[in-house]
Amino acid sequence: MKLSGEMRAFAGRLGHDFARPALLIEALTHSSISSPGRTDNQRLEFLGDRVLGLVMAEALLEADSAAAEGQLAPRFNALVRKETCAAVAREIDLGAVLKLGRSEMLSGGRRKEALLGDAMEAVIAAVYLDGGYEAARAVVLRLWGARIASVEADARDAKTSLQEWAQARGLTPPAYVETDRSGPDHAPQFTIEARLDSGERAEATAGSKRQAEQAAAGALLARLETGT
Template sequence: MSEPAPDLKQLEARIGHVFADSELLVLALTHISVVKGSAPRVRSYQRLEFLGDHVLGSVVSHMLYSTFPQAEEGELSRRLAELVREEACAEVAQDMGLGPHLRLGPGETQSGARQRRAILADVAEAVVAAVYLDGGYPAATALVERFWRSRLEAPRRPLRDPKTVLQEWAQGRGLPPPAYRDIGRSGPDHAPSFRVAVDLPGLKSAEADGGSKQTAQKAAAAAFLAREGVVTENSE
């Protein structure tokens, strides 16, 4: 078994796992474009990516279950989808510094594949699988904790539309669905601004502006929720 090159040792330090079988890490970094001969997909990161997708989902699901003991299944599912989506995995790959270590063919290198989101996301999952195969579930859990924990505790984008949150809040209090009113429009045709109000019986209306009616409605719903003291972590 060959020893990791110095740059891979640096990568191991960054991801927090020293491989007993360094070839697993090499395979996780190998794009199909650099593989010659038969069965190139088998000798690229693609099989590892398949496994890593499921290992990541399992670890993140366990983290969510433990971190949010009061969350219902729907919320847990939304959080899981946010954490394992392509954009999130690509961001993790950048945090790991995987791009410079990718093994790519000349064409892919020239086309900027080291920064391509889909490739980075796949390689992040492949690295999760490589760590899992090399060190077992505890090692994979440690890796996911290291790079996904902050995203789990502070989502990068809304998990739910504030209009949906407000409708559920109203329904839970026996109120009809929120009603949205167009109040006015200002600004030039190429950059309009819409003002919208949201009404619920017996409660003060909330108003907000937006570059489209839909955006203004979401902003009005978010303003209503904030005024009523509803947790707005998931709102836009």
């Protein structure tokens, strides 16, 4: 089986030359288009999640030999979470080669965070099965490199930090209120306001409620820390 020109270009962006091209095609095939003769990427996603986790656990231990488990865990979670996988997928334009059924294509599946994150994990598994652990490790470390270096900032959970800030001052936990929703159904934008019962509040907009809540909490923390 030969890869199309588009698939070869993607493999180049990925940084791996596939000896078994069928693995890459399987990794990029969503369940919405699978059939008895065409396997989707769900099994590879399961494996890729574990391969990514092992690579990241090793990388974090090597990067900071003095870090305790309590420090490593949030860094690890920040690096392997679905949003991070989807962000990496966007950087290598994975969505352009994702094989989707008509309904998913019409609903903007190539831009959906869950689909991109799942496919990125499946692609990691495809590299692992094609070239072994070292090949998969090399791909992951190259694509995630900058994130590993800056993970301390990314690992900060803004909602938890804001709740701790409020509790330390005898306030009730922050409230998160959806103030607006815009955009088409396949790519909604949520605006969330983080509020404290002392009157402070801040707002943020993102493509998911979870992201918007985290961004609003971060904005409110920044405002509290600077006094603005």
